[in-house]
Each structure stands twice: as C-alpha cells, then as structure tokens.
Amino acid sequence: MIEVTLLGTGSPIPDPARAGPSTLVRAGGQTFLVDCGRAVLQRLAAAGSAANQLSALLLTHLHSDHIADLGDVLITRWISTFGPDPAPLPIIGPPGTAAAVQAMLTAFGHDIGYRIAHHADLTGPPQVQVSEYTDGTVWDTAEVRVLAAPTDHRPVAPTIGFRVEHAGASVVLAGDTVPCASLDTLAAGAGALVHTVIRKDLVDAVPLQRIRDICDYHSTVEQAADTAARAGVGILILTHYVPAMVPGTEDQWRALAAARFGRQIELGDDLHRVQVHPGVCVRPAG
Numbered sequence: 228m229i230e231v232t233l234l235g236t237g238s239p240i241p242d243p244a245r246a247g248p249s250t251l252v253r254a255g256g257q258t259f260l261v262d263c264g265r266a267v268l269q270r271l272a273a274a275g276s277a278a279n280q281l282s283a284l285l286l287t288h289l290h291s292d293h294i295a296d297l298g299d300v301l302i303t304r305w306i307s308t309f310g311p312d313p314a315p316l317p318i319i320g321p322p323g324t325a326a327a328v329q330a331m332l333t334a335f336g337h338d339i340g341y342r343i344a345h346h347a348d349l350t351g352p353p354q355v356q357v358s359e360y361t362d363g364t365v366w367d368t369a370e371v372r373v374l375a376a377p378t379d380h381r382p383v384a385p386t387i388g389f390r391v392e393h394a395g396a397s398v399v400l401a402g403d404t405v406p407c408a409s410l411d412t413l414a415a416g417a418g419a420l421v422h423t424v425i426r427k428d429l430v431d432a433v434p435l436q437r438i439r440d441i442c443d444y445h446s447t448v449e450q451a452a453d454t455a456a457r458a459g460v461g462i463l464i465l466t467h468y469v470p471a472m473v474p475g476t477e478d479q480w481r482a483l484a485a486a487r488f489g490r491q492i493e494l495g496d497d498l499h500r501v502q503v504h505p506g507v508c509v510r511p512a513g
C-alpha cells in the first residue's frame with residue numbers, strides 16, 4: 228500500500244487554511260516529500276513526520292510556490308538530525324535544482340555559520356545529494372522505485388512528474404502541467420494520479436490579466452480528469468486548487484471531474500489522506 232497525504236493544497240496566493248503545494252508519499256517504510264511549498268513542515272508535523280525522517284525530497288519544478296520552504300526543510304533537517312555523520316538528503320528534481328539548492332544554502336550561510344560556531348557537534352553545513360533528471364528511473368531500492376517523465380508547464384521548463392511504485396501499488400504525481408503525452412505514459416494504469424488543477428471558469432472571471440495568465444500552463448479540473456481517464460488510473464486526487472476551494476463548493480469541483488472520469492475522485496483540505504492499494508481500485512458503479 229502507498230499512502231498519499233496532501234500536505235498543502237494551496238497555490239501562490241496565500242490562504243489562511245491552505246499551505247503551499249506539497250504532498251507526502253509513504254511507501255515501503257520510506258517517506259518522500261514531493262515539493263515543499265509554504266508551511267510544509269507544519270503540515271508534515273501534523274501528518275506525524277518530520278524533516279529528519281525524509282527518505283528524499285522530490286521536486287517537480289522550481290516555481291516559487293513549490294519550493295517556498297526549501298530552506299526550512301534543509302536547515303530544520305540539519306539541526307534536528309542528531310547522530311554523527313548524518314547521511315546527505317537526497318534531492319531529486321529537474322535541471323536547475325542543484326543551483327537552486329546551493330543558492331538556498333548560500334542565503335542561509337549566516338545561520339549555518341552561527342550554528343556551527345555554537346554547537347560543538349555540528350561540524351559542517353547541511354549535506355545534500357542533488358540529482359537532476361528529465362526522465363528515467365530516479366530512485367531504485369528493494370522496496371520502492373521512482374520514475375520521472377517530462378511534463379509541460381512552459382515557459383517553465385524543464386518540469387517533471389514522478390511515479391512511485393511499491394509492491395504492485397503505484398502513485399503518479401503530475402505537478403503543474405497541461406495535458407501531454409509523456410504524462411499519459413507515466414500515469415498509464417497507475418493506482419492513483421495526484422494532479423494540480425485550476426477552475427478556468429472562476430479564474431477567467433477575475434479582471435486581472437496576470438491572474439488569467441495562470442490558465443495558460445495549468446490543467447483545468449476537466450483536463451486533469453481527462454488525463455486520468457486516458458491513463459486508466461484508479462483514483463484521481465486533486466490538489467493545488469486555483470482559486471482556493473471555498474468550503475461548501477467541494478461537490479462543484481468533484482462534479483466537473485466526475486463528468487469526465489468515472490472512478491474514485493479525492494479532494495479536500497490539507498492533510499487529506501488516501502490509501503492506494505496494489506492494482507487499480509475501481510469504485511463500484513451506482
């Protein structure tokens with residue numbers, strides 16, 4: 228079984244009830260943080276985990292809302308890992324990730340210096356192991372395999388989605404993307420697809436072109452549902468709601484997806500949790 232927890236279902240627009248984009252995936256005793264938006268570590272604590280328990284950080288792309296709290300993840304993991312010679316944190320993302328991580332460590336250079344000066348047992352800066360991919364197998368252990376494939380979020384490029392596989396169960400995390408063939412291939416037959424979505428009908432009504440621009444490079448709820456249907460996934464999990472899903476309107480969002488995708492649809496608030504079992508889970512008709 229793979230467990231998916233929506234840590235942050237928000238977007239770049241701050242919302243009092245929704246943290247920034249981030250998803251927790253637990254499989255085979257391993258813990259993957261996918262993107263690390265605003266307030267990620269508070270939601271991670273609420274989900275019963277912590278920065279020092281992460282097996283790896285996976286980044287779909289380098290948009291600010293998806294890496295807003297990268298510095299917090301790096302520093303907090305560093306200062307809350309107490310054994311000698313802590314293993315480096317594996318960070319897997321698209322080209323550009325190493326430079327972004329290095330720049331974040333540089334930005335926190337004063338803090339890193341203060342803490343090394345203060346604590347005798349902190350002898351070096353946070354250790355990271357950054358790997359950049361646009362596709363292929365990015366993680367391969369006895370229990371868990373993770374694949375990556377290109378997505379289409381242009382002009383943001385390159386961007387990637389991930390497929391986490393464990394004991395016959397599989398979860399695909401699309402990140403921000405418009406529909407594309409490589410995502411369809413990555414998601415084919417997966418147990419679940421976690422997809423970021425916008426409501427074009429609501430965004431188009433905003434009298435600000437910069438807000439309406441959002442529609443250019445994101446999938447609508449309907450498009451995400453079409454992708455899920457084409458790929459034949461078992462569960463469609465919607466997140467990163469633009470605009471923020473107003474309480475009481477969940478059924479509107481669900482109905483837009485259900486018109487295109489007849490299987491299980493999950494959406495909700497931060498910390499919504501979904502269990503994905505081996506094989507494709509089909510909700511009985513009726």
Ligand SMILES: [Zn+2]
Pocket residue numbers: 288290380383403
């Ligand atoms: Zn983005």
Ligand SMILES: [Zn+2]
Pocket residue numbers: 238239248290292293403467
């Ligand atoms: Zn985003």
